[in-house]
Amino acid sequence: MYDVILVPTDGSEYAESAAETALGLAEAHDAAVHVVCVADTGPVGGLRLPGDAESAEDAIRERAREYVSRVADRGEARGLEVTTAVPSGPPGETILEYADDVSADLIVMGTRGRGGLQRMALGSVTDHVVRFGDVQVLVDSGTD
Template sequence: MFDTILLPTDGSDHAAAAAETGIELATAHDATVHVVCVADTGPLGDLRLPGDAASAEDAIRGQAREYVDEIVDRAEAAGLAVTGTVLEGAAAEALLEYARDIDADLIVIGSRGRGGVHRLAMGSVTDHVIRFGDVPVFVANSGSEDD
């Protein structure tokens, strides 16, 4: 039923739990897995680390690569065909574009379980992917934000 599964990650425990679910689904369907992380190298990304903007961007991309590689290793250990990619741009849009490019059959994404005013104020990558994507989305909710 699923030949190509997209596993986005941001390095969080919620994304790791979703990746585990995605790996299990991929194993059951003998699917190819694409692990992606969107590196936030925009203006806010530059403020996260000391030093010049280029160094900060390199550090952010490096951290994103580590997040991807960790899940790629887990998928490979499960015997799956897997690729890992670091994307840049607005997270939800980058994920949806990548899903279209690889002709994904399913996106397995984590949720922090946020709701109410916090979700409205901050927005939600998962919510955007669900609302605007044309690929089925499996949301692995690992509990509330306080977990």
């Protein structure tokens, strides 16, 4: 039923719960998994931060790589074929473009993420993906 499952993550508890759901579905369907974390650098551009990163953009990309690696490691430990990516751009649009590029059959994501003010029901990125995508989206509430 599913050949390619896309798992957007931002490292939040909701994304981690959705990743577990996605990995279970991938096992059940012998599907490939693509884990993506969009580096939403927005207006920070070349802003310099304290620490080792050359810029805010570098720090954001490094954190994104850590998030996708965590999920990828869990998938690979289950024997799944996992591909990771850290594209830049507006998160909702970038997730949908990536889903199209890899011919995803399903996107599994959390209800909310690490953003600032959250929407009451769905996070703004999840809402965008659900409303504007043309691929099935499973929204994991992250509750037991």
